[in-house]
Amino acid sequence: MAISGESYLGxxxxxxLVDLVGQHLDVSDLQNLWQACVNQYFYQxxxxxxxxxxxxxxxxxxxxxxxxxxxNFLEHLNGFELERLLMRAYSVDKIxxxxxxxxYHHWNFFVHTHVLSMVVLPGGQYxxxxxxxxxxxxxxxxxxxxDHPVGGCIALAKAETSTKAYHLQAxxxxxxxxxxxxxxxxxxxxxxxxxxxxxxxxxxxxEDVTDPEVPLKYECQVLHIxxxxxxxxxxxxxxxxxxxxxxxxxxxxxxxxxxxxxxTRSVLGAPALDELFGEPYIAVLKLxxxxxxxxLNGGPASALHCNNTPPYPDVQHTIMAxxxxxxxxxxxxxxxxxxPHEGEYVVELFDILRNHSDENEEYSRDAAQTHWxxxxxxxxxxxxxxxxxxxxxxxxxxxxxxxxxxxxxxxAHPITIWAQRYEKLEDTRYGMHPYAYKGFMRIIxxxxxxxxxLPSGTMxxxxxxxxxxxxxxxxxxxxxxxxxxxxxxxxxxxxxFTPDDDRRAAPAICKIGRLCxxxxxxxxxxxxxxxxxxxxxxxxxxxxxxxSVAALAWDQGIGRLCVAPSNSTAVHVLDFxxxxxxxxxxxxxxxxxxxxxxxxxxDADGRRVxxxxxxxxxxxxxxxxxxxxxxxxxxxxxxxxxxxxxxTQLPWSHLVEAWQKQADRATDEQDRAVDQG
Numbered sequence: 169m170a171i172s173g174e175s176y177l178g179x180x181x182x183x184x185l186v187d188l189v190g191q192h193l194d195v196s197d198l199q200n201l202w203q204a205c206v207n208q209y210f211y212q213x214x215x216x217x218x219x220x221x222x223x224x225x226x227x228x229x230x231x232x233x234x235x236x237x238x239x240n241f242l243e244h245l246n247g248f249e250l251e252r253l254l255m256r257a258y259s260v261d262k263i264x265x266x267x268x269x270x271x272y273h274h275w276n277f278f279v280h281t282h283v284l285s286m287v288v289l290p291g292g293q294y295x296x297x298x299x300x301x302x303x304x305x306x307x308x309x310x311x312x313x314x315d316h317p318v319g320g321c322i323a324l325a326k327a328e329t330s331t332k333a334y335h336l337q338a339x340x341x342x343x344x345x346x347x348x349x350x351x352x353x354x355x356x357x358x359x360x361x362x363x364x365x366x367x368x369x370x371x372x373x374x375e376d377v378t379d380p381e382v383p384l385k386y387e388c389q390v391l392h393i394x395x396x397x398x399x400x401x402x403x404x405x406x407x408x409x410x411x412x413x414x415x416x417x418x419x420x421x422x423x424x425x426x427x428x429x430x431x432t433r434s435v436l437g438a439p440a441l442d443e444l445f446g447e448p449y450i451a452v453l454k455l456x457x458x459x460x461x462x463x464l465n466g467g468p469a470s471a472l473h474c475n476n477t478p479p480y481p482d483v484q485h486t487i488m489a490x491x492x493x494x495x496x497x498x499x500x501x502x503x504x505x506x507x508p509h510e511g512e513y514v515v516e517l518f519d520i521l522r523n524h525s526d527e528n529e530e531y532s533r534d535a536a537q538t539h540w541x542x543x544x545x546x547x548x549x550x551x552x553x554x555x556x557x558x559x560x561x562x563x564x565x566x567x568x569x570x571x572x573x574x575x576x577x578x579x580a581h582p583i584t585i586w587a588q589r590y591e592k593l594e595d596t597r598y599g600m601h602p603y604a605y606k607g608f609m610r611i612i613x614x615x616x617x618x619x620x621x622l623p624s625g626t627m628x629x630x631x632x633x634x635x636x637x638x639x640x641x642x643x644x645x646x647x648x649x650x651x652x653x654x655x656x657x658x659x660x661x662x663x664x665f666t667p668d669d670d671r672r673a674a675p676a677i678c679k680i681g682r683l684c685x686x687x688x689x690x691x692x693x694x695x696x697x698x699x700x701x702x703x704x705x706x707x708x709x710x711x712x713x714x715x716s717v718a719a720l721a722w723d724q725g726i727g728r729l730c731v732a733p734s735n736s737t738a739v740h741v742l743d744f745x746x747x748x749x750x751x752x753x754x755x756x757x758x759x760x761x762x763x764x765x766x767x768x769x770x771d772a773d774g775r776r777v778x779x780x781x782x783x784x785x786x787x788x789x790x791x792x793x794x795x796x797x798x799x800x801x802x803x804x805x806x807x808x809x810x811x812x813x814x815x816t817q818l819p820w821s822h823l824v825e826a827w828q829k830q831a832d833r834a835t836d837e838q839d840r841a842v843d844q845g
Contacts, residue, residue: 661724
């Protein structure tokens with residue numbers, strides 16, 4: 169074996185060195201090793217999947233989530249994927265509280281359409297967006313694969329919607345045993361067909377419109393797309409837009425399956441996707457005071473009517489936000505009592521009853537627990553959001569299910585209720601708004617651990633309660649010119665500031681801040697230094713046009729922020745966690761006493777270049793099986809596929825053309841490089 173360097177360690181066999189490094193070093197040690205410019209041999213050696221698999225097993229960090237499939241099983245992850253997972257967890261945890269937080273990497277991709285709203289799936293592997301065309305006549309839901317070696321982000325599937333999809337939600341859920349992404353959204357339609365001829369575009373309404381020009385009806389729809397299909401189309405062994413890619417995509421049939429469709433004349437609020445009673449469920453707000461629960465495995469729906477609290481039996485109660493709690497079969501509800509900005513606020517827990525009948529049913533319940541918000545001291549609330557509980561799905565086959573019993577952090581995360589605070593003005597002369605923004609409100613629920621003694625052993629469960637452990641933290645307004653808005657997270661949340669007088673659906677963003685409560689990681693309920701955390705500012709590249717931002721998406725697990733300007737078809741991605749990517753590595757040549765430069769990138773097969781030293785098995789070779797239907801095509805199938813590829817009515821036909829043009833440009837650039845060489 170040829171060894172670069174004359175050290176005694178370099179004379180040891182590679183398998184012995186790999187074992188030593190994995191047992192005695194951690195992620196920070198490897199980073200220091202690379203920064204010290206060691207020789208190329210040790211650089212390549214420390215990139216092997218055997219080392220990173222050992223580091224993953226002994227990690228004591230909150231690891232970023234992964235799609236809950238066998239593709240992300242520990243033995244199926246190659247060296248590059250393992251290194252990226254650990255590097256992100258270590259770096260985002262280390263730099264989050266730095267005063268000059270800057271993104272490690274800024275990149276963008278073109279969506280060939282306009283983004284209205286978007287959601288990043290936990291772990292940053294997939295992006296779901298509500299999109300429209302230039303004329304705002306056609307609307308749809310797009311699914312993108314991120315972190316792809318070819319182009320960074322590629323479009324995989326699209327579902328058309330007749331009107332704008334808003335209140336967009338997405339979550340990893342298994343439906344009838346098949347892992348996938350469940351996508352829920354709400355849309356509006358004309359209640360009377362004759363109103364369609366009035367030339368009113370109801371898709372231009374905002375999410376919270378209360379006085380439409382014509383009567384409307386509302387629909388909440390839930391779609392499901394299989395992760396096996398997405399993982400195959402996003403596999404590095406298949407080139408996007410190639411003949412093999414198109415052939416496999418055509419054989420999948422319809423990408424989306426409709427799981428539920430809830431229609432009503434009542435206004436629908438933001439839905440919530442989760443698991444209840446061991447099944448995937450959708451919970452939809454039917455304003456003002458009901459919640460509709462529908463199993464995504466099929467069956468009838470049930471509607472929970474939340475009874476009014478005893479002190480105010482005849483005053484209207486309006487639900488502002490909900491969060492199902494699968495660990496205790498309850499739903500967390502925030503309600504406003506009375507007129508907007510004039511009543512009181514309560515945080516409540518309601519029991520959920522499973523529908524065992526063959527028909528839809530309705531039932532009413534009093535709150536199991538109630539926490540009253542001190543509105544006289546904190547002010548009134550608006551724009552309420554509830555962070556996710558972080559409880560993994562039951563059918564999780566990823567590396568997290570394997571390592572769950574070894575992790576120090578509980579699977580149930582603290583839940584934070586975020587809300588904007590307002591106060592009523594005494595002076596309400598003509599032209600003045602009767603309410604003024606006052607600051608932020610945080611209500612934190614810490615999970616409680618329970619140990620159940622069973623014949624098979626001890627079972628650990630978690631629950632949430634509205635007892636004395638709940639804590640409220642008020643954050644005062646820091647500027648009279650800007651209004652902060654929240655991108656909620658369990659441990660890491662972003663706050664972006666918009667002008668006070670900017671009432672557009674796509675307002676300008678003046679600056680971005682961050683909030684981190686370290687005591688949430690430790691599971692403590694004490695007070696945190698809110699003012700210093702609130703003041704921490706995030707620096708972002710000036711080339712991002714923030715004069716009008718249509719959508720933002722935040723993934724706290726890997727520290728990834730996606731920004732979609734309204735006047736552009738590009739989405740900017742800011743990665744605040746370090747991860748292996750294309751770059752330049754410099755290492756010393758001790759024999760000739762000079763520094764060499766090695767280009768670090770990925771080839772078409774997703775392997776690192778230069779390829780690390782050969783150890784069986786190859787550390788960068790994809791380990792998961794590639795499920796591709798290799799059956800030969802018939803003549804009818806071939807003709808139908810060609811017709812469908814170039815059919816203008818298909819939602820993804822223009823994407824195929826865009827990919828083909830991109831591939832042609834890449835081929836032309838390669839030809840020019842060869843000619844110049």
